[in-house]
Structures are given as C-alpha cells and as structure tokens.
Amino acid sequence: MRSYDDDTLPLQPPIRLPAASTLAAAVRAAPLSGELEAALDPEHDRGAEDDARVLEAWAEVCRTRLATDEGLLLELIRMFLSREPVAGRVPQTLTDLGLVRQAEPYTLSWLGLWVARLIIAETAGQEIPVMGSLADAGAAALLHGLRSYPEAERAEELAGWLTGRDAGQGAAEIAAALAGVSPLSRAVGVELLATGLGDEGRRALNGLLEEPRLGAVVAARTGREERRTAPDEIAWVLVDMAAALLEFGGEAGEVIESIAMGMDAEEQAGTIAILAFGDHPWTGRVLRVLIDHHPDERVSAAARKALRRLHGLADTRG
Template sequence: MADNWVDTVAGEFRHWADRRATDDEARAPVDAEGVRLLLDLAREELDLSGPGALTPPLLRELLLEVFPESVVVAADEAPAVVDAVRLLLAFLRDTGAADAASAAALEAELDRLVPEFTEVVAAADTSERQAAAELVTGMMLAEGVPVDDREAVDRWVRDFEALPEEERYARTERYLRDIEERVVPPVRLAPGPELAAAAQAGGLAAEVRALAGWTGDGRAVDEHGELPAADALAAVEALALPVPRRSESVRVQADLPELDRLWWAAVDAEVIVVEDAGAGPGPALPLLEGEGDAEAVLDAWLRVFDGVAVPEHDPEGGLDAVRLVQNELTGVLIHLYEQEEPSAADELAAVLIEHVTEAYESADARELAAAVREALALELDDLVRWGVARSAGEAGAGYALTPLGVWGVRELLLADGFAAPVVGDLAAAPAAELVAGLTWHRQDTADEEIDGWLAGRDAKAAAGDLLEVMGTGGPGARNLAAAVLQRVGPEAADVVREAAERRPVRPYALLWLDRLAEPQDGGERGALDRDDYLWLFVDTVAGMLETADPGEAVAAALADAPAGADLSGMVQEMWRSDHPDAAEVLRALGDHHPDRLIAKAARTAAYKARSVRAPS
C-alpha cells in the first residue's frame, strides 16, 4: 500500500461511519480524528503497511506502549479511546480489511487490554499533569511572573495558549535547553558548624571585620558614600591590605580597587553602615565576630562574599582588564565548582580569555589576553586569601574551592536559578526521582548516592521499584535503573525473576540473575540468548543517544562492548530486533563506526529496520 495509506483509510472510515450513523441515528458521535491518530501512530511507530496488517500483539504494543508515550490524554478519556479502537476494528471487519477470524482475535485482545490500558493512561495522566505543571511554573518564574498572583498567572496562560503551536513549542524548547544548561554537578557539603567556623576564621571575614573596626566611632564619607582619598589610603595602611591594582595617583576610593570592592561588600552586607555623611560598624559585624548560630554567621558571610564576587558598584570609566575579570569572576567560580580535580591557572586563563574575546570587542586581542591573564592571577590570589579557594601543589599549579567556597558558590548559583544538587539528596527519593537525578552525577558521587538510597530500603522493595521504572521509562532511564539494580542483593531474586517475563526488563533481569543470584535460589542462571543480547545492546546505545552526541554515544558503546564481541555479526542481525529504536541505533553506527565495513553494514541494516517490521 502506498505511503499515504492513512489518508486513504481515514477517508474510507469517515464514509463508513457516516453511512453507519445514517442507518442508526441513535449511534454515538464518531471520533474520526481519534481514529486517524491511531492509524498514524500504527504507521509511524509500528511500521504498519496497512490496517489489515494489525495483529493482536501489535494492538497491545500500540495501546500499552506507543499511545501512552506519544499522546497525552486525561484518565477519564480512556473509555473514549477504547471506543475509537473498537469502532476501527468494526470498520476493518465490515470493509473486509480484516477477515472475520482476525477481527474477532483483535476484538478479544482489546477486551483483555481495557483494564491495563486504563491503568497505563491514568498513571501517565498523573505524571504528565505533574510534569506539565512543573514546566509551566518554571517558565513563568523564568519570565518573572509571580506565581502567587492568580491574575498574573491566568494572564500568562491565556497569552501563551494564544500563540501559534510552533511558537509555543519553540518557546518551551528554549526554556528546557536553558534549564539543562543551568544544572551543575552534585557536590558534598561540609557540616554547618564547620562551615561557620571556616567563615569566621577566613581572610574575607577578617578583612571586613578589620575595615569595620577601623571606622571606629565614625568616618566621614562623601556624597557617594565613599571614603575620601586620604582616608582610603589610611585604611589600606591600617589594614595592611594588598593593593596591587591601585592607580598611580589616588584621588578617589575607586583608585584603590581592592579597598573599594571590600568597602561596598561590607556596606551591602551591613557590616558597615553609611548614614548622615558618616560610616561606622553595622549590625552584621557581631555575627562575623562569633556571635549568633552557624546559620546566621554563614548568612552574614555569604552577603559579603556575594558583594566581592558579584560587585554592583562599578566605577565610571572604560572596562579595563581588572574590572572585566571581576565582572566575569562568577564564571571562574562556576568552572572551579564543576571540576573534579584542581584547575591549573593556565587552564582557567584559557577558558576566560576565550570567553572575553568573544564577548568583548578589542583592538588588540593579544594585549587583551595578556591583561586578562594578569588580572585573573590577582583574583585567584584574592580567593585564596579570603579562604574561598586553595592553591594545590606548587604555586599556581592548580586551584580548587575550599569547602566554604563550595558552599558559598552553590548559594550564589541557587540564588541565580541554577539547580545545584547535593550528594545525599536522593536517599529518600522514589526510584523514578533517583534515576532522573543520577543523570547529573559523576561516577563517584553516583556510587555514593546509590549506596545511600539502597541503605534505607529492603532489597525486594528496591528491586521492585527499579523494575517498575525500567518497565515504564525510556532507554536512558532503563540503563540507569539497571545499573542501580545490579547493586541490589540476591534477596530480590524472586522479584527479578518474575520481571524477566516482560520484554523491556527481560534482558536486564536475566543479566542480574546471571551475575548475582545464588545457585540455591532455584538455579535460574539467566544467560542471555542472542535476541536478548541484541535488544540489550540497542537499548544501551539508545539510552546514550538521549543525552550524548551520536558520535560520542557510539564511541562509548564500543568502549563498553565485551572483548571479542562480534559487532559485525550483531549489526547484520540487529535490524531484526523488536526494539523500537533499532533503526536509530543502526543509523548512528552507520554514521560513526570507525570500521568502514561495519558502518556500511549498519547503514544497510538501518534501511531494513525502517522498511520491515520485526516480528513481535
């Protein structure tokens, strides 16, 4: 049948339904569009060549897997979907597209599917509604809509729904990409009292305390709330404050950049108060001197750190390298936050230089790079002196955040709308949240998170929850859930063995039984057969393709393949796999496998996978 068979069949169905309604005016309205949607899904997702090719196994796959993944419907709409399917089957019987025996088998299968389909739709409805609510709320917050203002929320929703579908989709995609970019790796946090002690003992608090103490009973300030030049110089001398950035002549406070930044950070944090043309110690000073609990001390320190890391009082004049690097300091801090190992000064400078040369115009890029490198070195010295960073190895060999620096940068990230998870946050989470959260973890923190999650659960219950995620989630979720399942003990053997009857879970369950189950548990050492192994390989690569570039996904899959694996033979057989992503995986292998013969075989197999539906 031609590629447009859905158009033809949908038209024939409408005529059939119209004649049927004319014969019996009491008949319920026909959902022709719903039937058209089902036909489209059958053609596109099941590679159905025509309505007569529909079989009971394909009907099961269409309703329990394809439809819930592709269509969002409310739970109370499930009966209407079933009615549409039932009407479609009646059409196939009446028009001869399906013979009487085939139509009867399809109708019997539909009757068996109704309870399970209703449950699947209800579960999808709950999760979809929650996900949609979270998405809409996030988009509104990102656009500055106060979500506690009912009128503002309703207005945003009306405006959004009035947009063309393409624009709504594009706007949502932009938001989701931005969200993905605003997630940083999980970190471990030191205990609050330890952090508070570090904050009080650190150089940043010491310098601010000294500056506030120097103001004594009050110091005169100008109309801008700054110290006169003579007093600014006196403060620098009294504090023994390093001022390598100072101007040759000091006419205003800003000519001493180190003091100026410290001054305004102290004022913003209320460690120093400026009022009535005078300045003196503020109400936050006692907190940095040891008064108050750990939370209050950290809050006071964070306000000072925010002031020096994100300066808002930029002096007038051009953007020289010193101010440019200060403006970009948060980027340096985020880079340090995201690294597993200390970052060399040259590495930090190279990343920053690449960014500023793209973001700022300069007549002499080489001169700008040299100035940025020098200014960054001064910033790193400050961070070390303040107790925010530490120098690792020889001088300048590498820099890493201190535990206080990690805490402080994370607080700044959270305030700026980043998702900044902490190791241990997922210990009490449901299995689905654990699996979703593990996406952002490195191997070491993932292992720690998994251990914490398993420690609080019975092995059978943990396995059951993980298997549920594997049965309902996509390849990526299945891969991660299977990795967690491998850490579950042999007490869960009965639960895993039972799950081995379900296709999406079967290969992983058999692999678990083969590796972990004890011989006395019944002897089911579940070695994978060829079909299972092919399905597992496709599922693994498909999971990688969800988050990685196809070339990277293929490289990772090849690196993880067992030694001696016959990949050439696998590729030639893979198109027969009933995995829905077989064609996509073969296409990725065809485009990126380093062996030209295997790549060619993969491209050929991908064509077969797209053209012929593998038997269920």
C-alpha cells in the same frame, strides 16, 4: 555566558557541600563581599537577608563577573572537573569571590564547588548531584542521581535513601521504576538489585525476568542465560546497552564495541539493520554514533539505512 554541549561533558561524580549557612558565611567573608549589598533585592529589608537570599545574590555576582571574562569561567570549570590542586597562582578574581582557597594548595572552596555546580547546570544542563540530596527522592530520581556515583558513594547514598524503608520495600520501588527510567539509570538499578539489596533485591530481579524487553535487559546484564531473548527484543536490548554507555559519556569506540560483540563487519551490518525495529527511544542516537564513528563503511552504511527506516517508521506511527 558561554554554553557547553552536555554530550561532550561526561557525567560528573557527586560533590559534598556544607549547609547553606556555611556557604552564606563564606560569601560574607569573601574579599569582594562588598558587592553583595548591591546585588541583594532592594525590596527586602536587611533583616530579611537570610542565607538563601545571600546565596542567590552571590550567584548573580559571580555570573556577572565570569560572563565578562571567559578565561575566569574556563579556569573555574577546569578546576571543578579536575578536582585537583592548581600548581602556582590562580586568577585573583576567583580568590576574591571566595571561590578558591586563599592559601596553598589552591583548590576550589566549598563556595567554589557550589558556584561551579550551578554554572555547569545552567550552561551544560547537567545537574551534578550533592551527597545526601537523594534521601527523600523517589526511586526513579534516585537511579537518575546515582548514575555518576562511584561505588563507595553509591553505597552511602543508597543507605541514606533506605532510611525508613526496609530492603524489601526499597527493592520493590526500584524494580517498579526500572521500565520507565533512562538506559544508564536502568543499568544502575539492575546493579543495585543484584548486589546492593541482598536477597530482597535478587528476588525483585527474578520477578522482572519475564517482563517483555525489561526482562531481556535484566537477563543480559546479569548473565541469566536461561531467560531466552525473543527475536523482537534483541534490537531493544542492544540499543539499551549501548545507550547506557552513551549516556555516561563513553567514547564512541566503547559504544561501537558494545554493538559489535566480537562480530565481523558483515555480521554487524546485519545486526544493525534490525535496530530500527526495536522502538527504543535512544535508537537514533546510537545509530548516529555508528554512522559518524564506525571505521567500516559497510557498517556505517547499514546504520544510515537503519536510521532512514527508523524515521520512516516514526512517520508511519504518527
């Protein structure tokens, strides 16, 4: 089956799915459900046809069908990404598999959303979150999952996660996770602490301000000018801010602008020269964007030099 480069697929917002029993019932009602029996594991008797086995078997049926017709695969992914009704008819096979509603407006069914999510995870490596699925997650997994959530859905998911926790405990767990998560997850966590968890969240943020690097990121994202950024933190903060945009799937121009901050080309080149010394795990990816997309050759040349220096420092550190 065709694969997709996750770097070109922006993070997708969460979807809502019904219980497995509802999805399995949709499989059994699909026009092509006759193919289910052949796909079920023959080592299990029919009495063992639980919902999970039905869904696993139907996923394989769909993979096989879509692998033989790239047009079907592309249409399924297009419908998933647009989340909009299709004007006119859709491929009959998608309807017969139960992936598209059989009457207008033609949109993906619950089963279609489920299959498309599965295929995107397998081909692009992006695990699109399902609403309500993060309630039992740890703080780091919560922040990772919330990266693509719109504001209202994020608040709903956070409320579910806080069930059984008070705001102070939740804030403490999120604050403790911030240093070890990805740049975008860290940005989400800072925003939650600043605006979503009341006084407890803001107190937790205040407690992070003196932390090396992390405190500088918190200060930059919350406008805490009284927290001075040390010279050795500047590169780390710049990369972390740019990397969050890159992780979300932002345009190259947005990443470049986050580094430029209104500076002219000469000033940008001087700033970029220090990025290699920040030891941020996303430094190489940010420099590559500047090399490939910055419109000023002086800046892209500085980025190439910084990338060579970064590789040299990595070799020295072993």
